[in-house]
Amino acid sequence: MAKQQPTAVPFSGETVWQNAWKRFRQNRLAVFASRIVLTLSIIALFADFIAYNKPFYALYQGETYYPLFNDYASGLGLYRWDADLIHVEWRELEYRGEITSSFWPPVRYSPSDLDYDNQRVTSPFGRQKVKHWKFWHYLGTDRSGRDVLSGLIHGARISLTIGLVAMSIAALLGIFFGALAGYFGDHRLQLSRIGIVFLFLGIFLGYFYGFQVRSYVLSNALTDGGGMFILQCLLSLAIMLGVIVLMVLLAKPFELIPFLGKKRFLWIDIFISRFMEIWSSVPLLLLIITISALTEDKNIYLIMLLLGVFSWPGIARFMRGEMLRVRSQSYVEAARSLGLREWRVILRHALPNSLAPVLVVLAFRVSSAIVIEAALSFLGIGVPDNVMTWGKILKEASTDVSAWWLIVFPGFMIFLTVTSLNLMGEGLRDALDPKTDLEGQ
Secondary structure, X not given: OOOOOOOOOOOOOOOHHHHHHHHHHHOHHHHHHHHHXXXXXXXXXXXXXXXXXXXXXXXXXXXXXXHHHHHHHHHOOOOOOOHHHOOOOHHXXXXXXXXXXXXXXXXXXXXXXXXXXXOOOOOOOOOOOOOOHHHOXXXXXXXXXXXXXXXXXXXXXXXHHHHXXXXXXXXXXXXXXXXXXXXXXXXXXXXEXXXXXXXXXXHXXXXXXXXXXXXXXXXXXXXXXXXXXXXXXXXXXXXXXXXXXXXXXXXXXXXXXXXXXXXXXXOHHHHHHHHHHHHHOOOHHHHHHHHHHHOOOOOHHHHHHHHHHOOHHHHHHHHHHHHHHHOOOHHHHHHHHOOOOHHHHHHHHHOOOOOHXXXXXXXXXXXXXXXXXXXXXXXXXXXXXXXXXXXHHHHHHOOOOOOOHHXXXXXXXXXXXXXXXXXXXXXXXXXXXXXXXXXXX
């Protein structure tokens, strides 16, 4: 019997990411979940165009106004409201018929608007005191008279923003430290004795001049706004990195001395791994509650920063494991044998082929950040009182258990968002795992 020759498998010409995208599209549940996440992201992005207390367009006293867009321009300093229109209630003008023509968002309430005629938790199917059906509270109100549907729409922006920004910070830190620990290990990076001394000295001085000396500036930036605070943090980080680089360069002349210039392996993996274990032992919720209690003003950007800074070790572990696998691949060894610098090998070859598991972890971490934000809002911690979130709507139900709509609707939004992100993460995990195709054959 003749031996059967193996058939050649034609080369498809697809990249790893194209192949993964094709496998992801075959997972109907993951595709459906990703569409839900995309829809929620669009709602969060255009929340003001869906629920707002000013119209897009209004014809008032013979003049044409664009109140919603004018509010945006006023916030940017590009427009200045007339003195008699600053505190105008456009809904009242609509009631009295002073606006002859207008075009409103679907929900005519901002999340912070108080409807004094519909206080004390008004049911969506109960009797509401509204002058026209266009101003109906479709999902009811809370005990303060705030529209629940508007709160859910704008709460999507808060929840997704906190999740994405916090996990972006965690991803940057986790990828950086995980890549260093996994690629260099304990026996790949050599530094002179004096260089090691100056490196640790640079870390200490960099932290001192970047963060300790500028602590007053950082505290003032925290009260001025989130954007200014993030900018000052980035500036402090740049100062710290600059001091470290300067100290390493200052060590170069001393390396001419034989004893000081002798090379020693830098135990990067041990230091980073032990630091991750210590950092992971810090209880995140307890830390956020403690810091929030110490600060005078509630700041949502502080919550983002804390969630990001204390969530990176989990991402770093996955990145370290992938780097340990990738650094022994033939293409990485070939790049090193060609004499390419280590940083170029990492950025051009090792890092792009190690990011797949990190994307999967990020999808799960974003959902966990949303749950933490909802829990903090329910406890009244971190988020300012005038900001409407899903957790705060749930908190309103604790004062009146008969207000079922304050439990069902925000609870469903949290469940839908977290479940969709988890399903999307599982779909990404299966799509990026090459073993999936082998198991299905």
